[in-house]
Amino acid sequence: MSKDNQILEDLNSKEYEHGWSVEFETDEAPLGLNEDIIRWISTKKEEPSWLLDWRLKAFKIWQSMSEPEWANVNYPKMDLQALRYYSAPKQSKKPKNINEVDPELIAIYERLGISLNEQKRLQGIAIDVVLDSVSVATTFKETLGKLGIIFCSFSEAVKEHPELIQKYLGSVVPMTDNYYAALNSAVFSDGSFCYIPKGVRCPMELSTYFRINAANTGQFERTLIVADDSSYVSYLEGCTAPQRDENQLHAAVVEIYAGTHAEVKYSTVQNWFPGDKEGKGGIYNFVTKRGICAGDHSKISWTQVETGSAVTWKYPSCILKGDYSIGEFYSVAVTNNYQQADTGTKMIHIGKNTKSRIVSKGISAGKSQNSYRGQVQVMKRAHNARNFSQCDSLLMGNQCGAHTFPYIDIANPSAKVEHEATTSKIGEDQIFYCNQRGIATEDAVALIVNGYAKEVLNQLPMEFAVEAQKLLALTLEGSVG
């Protein structure tokens, strides 16, 4: 309970609070995108030739593709040749462990409220931090190593565990999947890799924190999580970016593999810079996230709280291949001012007795547009597949929009699919009731919205849930009255 109050007290700052940037020396690729740039990145990262070939193949495929236009979002096209595809803080030598990381970089994260000092960190969360194009630090590596858990930057994994990367890279999200996934495959710079061996239950939350610092730089990270048979891991992802007038591109790919009886829980609190009140600037967040429940009785659960970005295009999905596998998607997406979000999920039922559950809570305020887009597909041999979907929309004011696009595609008659949807407005009655008990309007909105999103917020690990509640309140400040 004390947490809730803390949150309400923290509501004073009115603007995006992570909008600052820091000057430091960087290693940058020249502007633009072509084969030479890809070779440049690959050389910079001292990559093996199989990976360079993989990138170049993806680049060719990407060149033959065009930008998707089916999403319910409107934005000026970005000139991809005007972007920089690699930017990294210059470090005199590669840090071997956290103690060797440039203190200036550590200071950036301290300012974001993320301590990289293992002693100072709360027990139970290991973190990999990615600044612009590279991973700068990973904590608790040794503790995890004793259990056989691999948790490191993607670049390091390419060098140290090439057999795992070669086996799983692109196995869930192939480079041909879509325009942004192909682009990411060609130019991705870093990200996190995580492997949980058979029968191991990861004792702490693993987390990646992404930060865009440089201007005119796209961030293209890749996260790959492999949970071997009968293992369990809970993974968190957070992100911020400086406030800049121009739009910035973030095109990430996340792949999850779950073996027999394995369970992966993936939670995101997305807080990229959303643009200012007039809709200027902000991040284009075009992300492909997908998990495969490859083994029987496996489970993948996505929880996302989307508060940031100018334009979001994101559908964390589950391929339910193993029999009795379970896919879950819990989402709160908030849009305010001129933000646009088109987000949802895909649940592909392939195995027998597979189950999926979708809970989506959209909140639109200001002049924003918020769409849920979800697909439930039951393949021919997926006997007794079950899906339950619930899509709620909450509107604040009368200039915003909420849209729901559910697609249901059933090829097996034994499937049972339920879809519920509601649309509501925050009532003046509710606000007055809170006011009458002494609660100020902005706090009343925060209270009501958090209540509305509770079912999803409850899925988040505690530390994240508090952060998410704060963000919801901050995003909606000034949207009522």
Place this chain on the structure above:
Amino acid sequence: MLSIKNLHASIEGTPILRGINLEVKAGEVHAIMGPNGSGKSTLASVLAGREEYEVTEGEVIFQGKELLELSPEDRAREGVFLAFQYPIEIPGVSTTNFLRTALNQVREYRGLEPLDAVKFLSLMKEKMALVEIDQKLLSRSLNEGFSGGEKKRNEIFQMAMLEPVLSILDETDSGLDIDALRIVSNGVNKLKSEKTATIVVTHYQRLLDYIVPDFVHVLYKGRIVKSGTKELALELEEKGYDWIKEEVDSTATV
């Protein structure tokens, strides 16, 4: 404590209150009665600061302050409490969480430290006993799926927690069976003190068997047309409102 002078208020241009005058002193219980549509609930809403109502004339002084100048939340923080006729549902927010937010905002306004979880809980336990409310109800979403009786009991529990100076009960008896009525009234009676005052808005006399008023006022067509003691309520119960209507309407036409 409360002084209402020549209060006029309208909704969407239609006048509802047309010159209310009322003095309430600490320690007193006032009952506002009257036929449907006479403006009883409007008076309660205007005092609490509901925005739909426009005050067109008059003033309200509450403990030396211009009440009508204050925002609804500041009125609450100054000690005005309205027990709603139709309490509002807030899904996903428990009564406990709601009250903790409310109480600490009220305390902050009064320059007090926020209550920590332990102190808050012990305060809750104390007040729960007072209004005979079950803790299970308090951890459920506020008013969502509550029965009529549970909603009203919850209102009185909130009142007990926030310790208002002036409590306004808007048709608190509506939708209550006799047991619930007794429990709710007991709660209100236990909360009365020499420093606080209560305004009971009701259509029926039966609530006043339990919450005994010092004064009874009859509201008709937006004005207080008759004031008296609790005997007036009994007379109304017996004779209905028609004789008052006739009395007022005939003098009006003269």
